[in-house]
């Protein structure tokens with residue numbers, strides 16, 4: 094076993110430089126794809142950390158069992174990817190414009206119990222993804238939500254109303270988030286698209302906020318607080 098061979102195999106300077114260029118191209122490509130997929134980070138990971146994991150994953154794995162892939166290739170890949178990561182975080186720290194382009198801004202999903210429809214459409218998320226997140230935070234309906242903010246890392250921050258400020262709101266559990274079939278006098282109804290909530294004379298009314306005609310029976314009860 095020759096350690097120099099394991100480390101270098103027949104790597105030439107020109108191929109070492111080629112690896113550097115390949116890394117830069119792939120890193121930029123991965124960031125672009127992640128950024129324009131419309132999704133933000135996955136849970137705690139920003140798109141940059143995902144890019145690093147994707148880039149390094151294969152670079153780390155191949156030299157482990159391909160006898161003609163020398164370690165030096167992985168070392169170069171690691172060095173280049175980490176430098177690019179440091180460079181992007183540095184640029185984002187220095188420039189708000191670059192940060193906004195690469196990472197997006199925190200975005201309001203719910204304000205005052207109402208869904209911010211335009212922003213949600215723009216982010217290509219489905220309602221159910223937000224509803225699921227809110228359900229996990231013990232929210233039953235939007236009348237309980239003062240603010241829900243989608244952070245740049247993909248996490249949803251939810252600020253609930255204090256108990257005495259809870260209003261009628263759009264239910265977010267599947268059993269209740271459905272179009273009302275019969276009209277009940279003196280009951281609140283919530284627009285299924287934007288969360289606007291009011292008393293209704295009939296169910297063919299258009300939502301004054303978004304013009305939608307799908308109404309769900311509003312919820313008020315809240316067993317958790």
Ligand SMILES: [Zn+2]
Nearest residue numbers: 284287300303
């Ligand atoms: Zn509406």
